[in-house]
Amino acid sequence: MIITTSPFIEGHKVSHYCGIVVSTVGFPDRVRSSSSEKVIEESKEFLINSIKRQAENLSANAIISLSISPYSHLSNQHMMASGTAVTIEPHESK
Numbered sequence: 001m002i003i004t005t006s007p008f009i010e011g012h013k014v015s016h017y018c019g020i021v022v023s024t025v026g027f028p029d030r031v032r033s034s035s036s037e038k039v040i041e042e043s044k045e046f047l048i049n050s051i052k053r054q055a056e057n058l059s060a061n062a063i064i065s066l067s068i069s070p071y072s073h074l075s076n077q078h079m080m081a082s083g084t085a086v087t088i089e090p091h092e093s094k
Contacts, residue, residue, distance in 0.1 A: 001052055001055065001056070001060075001061055001062060001063065002061070002062040002063075002088070003048065003051075003052065003062070003063045003066055003083070004062075004063070004064055004065075004066060005065065005066045005067070006064060006065070007064055007065045008064065009062060009064065009088055011090060011091055012062075012088040012089060012090055012091060013088065013089060013090075013091055014064070014086045014087070014088055015086075015087050015088065015089050016086065016087040017084060017085075017086055018055065018058035018059060018060040018084075018085040018086055018087060019058050019060075019084075019085050020082060020083070020084055020085070021051040021054040021055050021058070021063060021082065021083055021084075021085050022051070022054075022080065022081070022082045023046075023047045023050035023051050023054070023080070023081050023082075024047075024078055024079065024080045024081075025043045025046055025047055025078065025079050026076055026077070026078045027039060027043070027076070027077040027078065027079070040079070043079050044068060044079070044081075047068060047079060047080075047081035048066075048081060050081070051063060051066075051081050051082070051083055051085075054085065055083075055085035058085045059087065060085035060086055060087055061086075061087055061088060062085075062086050062087070062088045063083040063084065063085055063086070064083060064084050064086055065083050065084050066081065066082075066083040067081070067082050067083065068080070068081045
């Protein structure tokens with residue numbers, strides 16, 4: 001599966017828009033700077049795997065316009081990933 005922050009994939013065309021995929025993860029209050037990089041990387045990996053599974057369940061073979069953003073809710077830190085699950089196919093050569 002191709003996953004990109006771009007709204008298009010060079011050399012391919014979107015043949016079907018399958019839907020929006022979204023996942024969130026929260027951080028424990030106790031995360032401090034010494035362990036925060038590891039927690040953030042693990043969280044990004046969790047988010048990407050989660051939206052990838054969602055896209056596969058929608059029969060997509062790519063996710064475009066991926067966005068991963070931090071946000072706060074009730075003084076807790078969270079991270080959210082969202083994107084558009086699509087079916088792509090190579091452009092035909094002329």
